[in-house]
Structures are given as structure tokens and as C-alpha cells.
Amino acid sequence: MVAILYLISALLFIFALRGLSHPESSRMGNIFGIIGMIIAVFTTLMFKSVLSYYEIGAAILIGGAIGSFIALRIEMTALPQLVAAFHSLVGLAAVFVAAAAFYDPVAFSIGKVGSIKTASLVEMSIGTFIGAITFSGSVLAFGKLQGTISGKPIVFKFQHLINALIFLLIIFLIVLFVINQSPTIFWTIVIVSILLGFLVVIPIGGADMPVVVSMLNSYSGWAACGIGFTLSNNLLIITGALVGASGAILSYIMSKGMNRSIINVVLGGFGGEQDTSATKDNSDKIVKQGNAEDAAYIMKNADSVIIVPGYGMAVAQAQHALREMGDILKKEGIEVRYAIHPVAGRMPGHMNVLLAEANVPYEEVLELDEINHDFPMTEVSFVIGANDVTNPAAKTDESSPIFGMPILDVEKSQSVLFVKRSMATGYSGVDNELFYRDNTTMLFGDAKKMCEDIVKSLSA
Amino acid sequence: MEAHSSEVFVIGLTVFFLACIIGYYVVWSVTPALHSPLMGVTNAISSVIIVGAILAAGPQGFDTSKIFGLIGVVLASVNIFGGFLVTYRMLSMFKKKTKKIKEKE
Numbered sequence: 001m002v003a004i005l006y007l008i009s010a011l012l013f014i015f016a017l018r019g020l021s022h023p024e025s026s027r028m029g030n031i032f033g034i035i036g037m038i039i040a041v042f043t044t045l046m047f048k049s050v051l052s053y054y055e056i057g058a059a060i061l062i063g064g065a066i067g068s069f070i071a072l073r074i075e076m077t078a079l080p081q082l083v084a085a086f087h088s089l090v091g092l093a094a095v096f097v098a099a100a101a102f103y104d105p106v107a108f109s110i111g112k113v114g115s116i117k118t119a120s121l122v123e124m125s126i127g128t129f130i131g132a133i134t135f136s137g138s139v140l141a142f143g144k145l146q147g148t149i150s151g152k153p154i155v156f157k158f159q160h161l162i163n164a165l166i167f168l169l170i171i172f173l174i175v176l177f178v179i180n181q182s183p184t185i186f187w188t189i190v191i192v193s194i195l196l197g198f199l200v201v202i203p204i205g206g207a208d209m210p211v212v213v214s215m216l217n218s219y220s221g222w223a224a225c226g227i228g229f230t231l232s233n234n235l236l237i238i239t240g241a242l243v244g245a246s247g248a249i250l251s252y253i254m255s256k257g258m259n260r261s262i263i264n265v266v267l268g269g270f271g272g273e274q275d276t277s278a279t280k281d282n283s284d285k286i287v288k289q290g291n292a293e294d295a296a297y298i299m300k301n302a303d304s305v306i307i308v309p310g311y312g313m314a315v316a317q318a319q320h321a322l323r324e325m326g327d328i329l330k331k332e333g334i335e336v337r338y339a340i341h342p343v344a345g346r347m348p349g350h351m352n353v354l355l356a357e358a359n360v361p362y363e364e365v366l367e368l369d370e371i372n373h374d375f376p377m378t379e380v381s382f383v384i385g386a387n388d389v390t391n392p393a394a395k396t397d398e399s400s401p402i403f404g405m406p407i408l409d410v411e412k413s414q415s416v417l418f419v420k421r422s423m424a425t426g427y428s429g430v431d432n433e434l435f436y437r438d439n440t441t442m443l444f445g446d447a448k449k450m451c452e453d454i455v456k457s458l459s460a
Numbered sequence: 461m462e463a464h465s466s467e468v469f470v471i472g473l474t475v476f477f478l479a480c481i482i483g484y485y486v487v488w489s490v491t492p493a494l495h496s497p498l499m500g501v502t503n504a505i506s507s508v509i510i511v512g513a514i515l516a517a518g519p520q521g522f523d524t525s526k527i528f529g530l531i532g533v534v535l536a537s538v539n540i541f542g543g544f545l546v547t548y549r550m551l552s553m554f555k556k557k558t559k560k561i562k563e564k565e
Contacts, residue, residue: 013505014482020490020498023554030547033501037508037540044511050518052526059517059530063537070538071545076553079496079546086503086542089535093509096532100516104525107515119469217499224509225476231512232468238479243506245483250495342492349495356553363557367492 005043006235012036013239017246023362040235049107076357077314080213080347084142087216091134094223095190098128101230102186108231118178120230125174127226128186129193134219136197141212144201145346151206159203160267166196204265207311207388209346210254211265218247250348257342259394259404287423290441292453295382295417298441300458302379304335306371308408309351310344312385312421313447319358321451322384326360328458338365339372339408341389372409381410384419385447391432400430415439419450497550504543510536 012032019029041060044050074082101124105111110120143149170192177185204212221243228236255262299305307326313319326336338360344351355365375381383390386408394405410416411434418440434440443450490498513536516529 009508010479013508014486016501016505017483017486017490017498020494020501022491023494023551023556026494026497026551026554027548030497030501030544030551033505033547034544037505037544040508040511041514044514047515047518050514051520052518055526055530056514056517056533059533060537063534063539064541066534067538067540067542068545071542071549074546076550079550082542082546083496083499083503086539089539090503090506090509093507093513093532093535093539096528096535097509097512097516100525100528100532101512102525103528104516104519104523107519107525108512119466213499217502220506221502224506227509227512229469229472229476231515232472233511234472234475236508236511237472237476239505239508241476241479242483242486243502245480246487246498246502249484249487250499253492253495340493347496347499349493349497349499352493353496353550353553356550356555359553359555361557362493362554365493 002043002047003234005039006233009036009040009043010235010238012039013242017242076353077317078146079353080209080345080350081142081145083347084138084145084213084216087213087220088135088138088142090220091131091136091138091223094131094220094227095128095135097227098124098131098230099186099190101227102183110230114181116181121178121181122174123226123229125177125186125189127223127230128189129170129174130219130226131223132190132193133197133200134216134223136194137201137212137219138197138216140198140201141209141216144206145209145213151209153205154202159199163196163199166192166199170196200266203267206346207343208258208265210343210348210350211251211258211262213347214247214250214254215262215266216247218244218251221245221247254343254348257406259402259406285436287435288438288441290417290443292443292450293457294441295443295450296454296457298415298417299329299334299380299382299454300332302334304378305329305337305380305382306375306378306410306413307336307338308381308383308386308390308410309338309340309355310384310386310389311346311350312387312419314345314350314354314385316385316447316449318384318447318451319354319360321448321455323355323358323360325451325455325458326364328455332458336364337371337374339368340365341368341386341408342406344386344389368406368408375409375412378413379415381413381416382419383410383416384451387420387432388430390416390434391430393430393433402430410434411437415441417441417443419443419445419447421446493554494551497547500543500547500550504540504547507536507539507543510540 016029016033019025105116225240390410393400394402394407513532
């Protein structure tokens, strides 16, 4: 009976992911997920060995209240941090479950204290290892996304060698743990894994965060899997594998969006120091500068506008003002669409959520593959808070660090409006030749303020 | 006994690989626009680890493992409620074009 209920729960989780294939079915998917979780929890509560309902109920209420409070209060722009924070909790929970299994193996029927089955010990320590890495890596990613810690990559000598040595040390500790089952070694594994988690994320810079967040997502799944093997619980194994696969695929999509291998991203250090040399070459070139009225005039006289949002839009919270601008243009009979680069923002799908928050219908928001061939037929590209993802150097300049990265072909539209705070280079540290083209107008200023000013000029 | 436990492991491994394959196909079918909600949902469901925490917290009395279990239950619950709710919030924002706008186009 238990196995069947767990199976139903696992199937519901699969349907939950399946629902996300379309926004229409996605809400139902989320409900499937919730039902699956309720079944899993109540099935477990029915176990004969589970007696302390009050304590467990209280724990669920406390956790649930904290989780609900945070989820309802959080600003959509802070979503990447929130997801990172949640990942860290999954990792930590995995460590605690493994510790509990180690201290009371009888409750999980994996042996007795001091004589736990070897296979269970291996699975337990692997689950602990991945869980602890997920925990500390996510805490650091949270710090970087929140801005508590500098988003710049921190690199030092022999970094990768040190990480490799620590990894070997952990393997050695796991072997030792399996042999003598000592609590001291168990906690040493936890501490050393936590250290490794920090060291793995430290060299990775801000704009590579979509990959890191996806990777940690994947790790949290594998940690659940490890615990699933320890407890011989198929529900945990299935769910962990689903989450692990999901995070791995997202990491792959994100690194492909930057034309870099996952390994290259993980080794980190990208976008740290090159900026000075690259900017100098263009210091004598002329930049055409405009203001909100110019932008309003240019767009008012166009037939079609494609808006290209980037992380800068999220930072400035400009999505609502931007949508207002789009609405006025649409009323004028102008076709307005949004083009999203796969790595725009700080987590996969970040821009889509922000635009949805601002009530932009999802039919108007298109992915790179869907919209890229439309730029030559478009009169105005309105780039707001994005830079590297529009840089033609990715196609032409083989020496550029972003060479080969798929870009949005804004340069093919008749004119380009660039909303930027300054002439600073993007994250990659590469100058964007688009700024110096005749058909480009730079709109310097805060993204939100600029959109509001354009709205004023349009309605005047 | 040994044969039995290795059999359990192989069954677990079978389930694991089949689930990975299902995960692979299901996740590729997710539309890129919903990648953020995907992270929200996976985050919530990976907290199914609460099952293990409940088992540890289950027995009466108070010992080390029970305390670890209860902490696990709290942590996983934060994620379950938080994950599903934030996903709900995200998904409820994804709207179709309203008729009003359509008429004006």
C-alpha cells in the first residue's frame, strides 16, 4: 500500500513538471505537485514507527509558516536569491536526514549503531557530501546574488588543485567512515564538504549565476537521490533524479547560451580583468546620444519595435514602466514584441517572470530562435539593460571572449536604441561596437526613469 | 541477506536510471519561458526528502536522531510551502492577451 501511494506521488511529480510545457497547463501542474507532496507526507505519517504527531506537526507548521511568509513577501526581482536560499535548505535537510539515519539506523532498518550495512554507509556519506556542498554553495550564491558578497569572481593560485585535493580527501574520509563508522569522521565529511562548496562557487562571477543556480538545483536533486538510496525509498530516488536531470539540462541550456562549456563556467574567473584593454580602442569614436523625446519620436514613427530586456532592467525595476511604454506604442498601432536571450538575467527564465509580473502577455515574449530572423524587418530595437547578448563581436571577432555566443541580431534592425547607465562595458568586459554605429542612439540614464520619461513624451 | 540487499540496490538503480530518462524528456518539453517556475517546482518537490526526516522524527522520546529529524522536517517544510507558493505566484502572472488589447490591435 505504501509503495503504491509513493508511486502515485512520484507520478504526480512527473505530471507537475510535464505541466510546465505550456503556461495554460502549468497551474494544474503545480497543483499536481502539491497533491503529490501531501500524499507523500501523509503516507509517511501512517508508518507504524511514526508516533510523535505533535512534534512533527509543529515542525511542519513552523517551517511552513516561514516558507509561506517568505514566498508571499518576496519581490520578483529577488527571485534568483530566493531560489538559491531554498536550494541551500534542501542540501542542509539532506545532511540532517543522513545524520539522523546514522544515529538511529534502526528507525530506517539499515542495521544497528556501529554495524550499519556497508552499502547504506556509502550511500549515506555520498548523500551527506552532495547535501553539504549544495548547502554552502547555495549560501555563497545567495550572497553573491543578494550583493552581500561581491559578485566578482574571486580567483587565487592553485585554486583548482586545492579543490581537487579536497575532493580526494573527502573520498578518503568516506572510505574511512565506511570502515570505522565514527561520528567524528561523519562530521568531518560534513565540514570539509561545506568548505568545498564555498570554494567551488567562489571563482564564479555574477553573470554566470544562471549556470550556478541551475547546477545547485541539480545537486539538490542528487542529494535527495543519495538519501533515497540510503533509505531504499523509490519516491526519493525518482524525485531526486527528476530534479537532478532538470537542473543539469538547465545548466546545459544556460552554458550553451554563452557558448561555453559547463566545465569552463565551473572553473570560473570569467569577466574579471580584461575590461581595461578592450575599452581603450574606441575612446575616440563618436557616440550618438539622445534623450527620452528623441526615443519617443523614433518609436512613434515606426511600425514595429522589438524590446530586448536584460539584467539592467531587473536591477532598475523598470518592467512596469517598460510595459506602460509598450502599451502606448501598441495603441498607436505599432507592433511591439519582446526578445529574450537564454542567459538574460540571473536565473533561467528570469526576464519572462518579470515581464509577466508587469502584465505583458506571454504571446508577445519570444525566445531567441523564434524572433531572431525578424530583426531585419524591424524598424526599432529597444535594448534596455542588456549589452553582451547584442554584441556583434560574438559573430565577427574571433579574439573576443564572447566569440561564438548566440546573440540577438539587433544590429540588423533599422535603428537601435540603447538604454544604459554609462558607457561601461558589459559583464564580459568587451566593448560593444554597436554603440558607435550611425543608426544607434544611446539613451543614458536609469532604465526605469528613462521608460517613464519616454511614456511622458509619448503621451504629450 | 547479502544477496537480498544487493537486489534492493539494483532495483533502486533501475528506478534511478528510468527516472533520469523520464526527467530528461519531460524537462526538455518545458517551454523556456517557464524555466523560473520549473526551478520553483523542482525545488519544492526535491523537499520530498521530508519523508526521511519524518521517519527519523517518528519514534517517541527524544534522542539525537529525533532532533535531527525534526530540524529536517522544519527545513524541508520551508521549502515545500515556499517553493509551491512562489511557483504559484509566478505562474499566476503568466497571462494571455486580454480581449481589450486584442480589439485595439
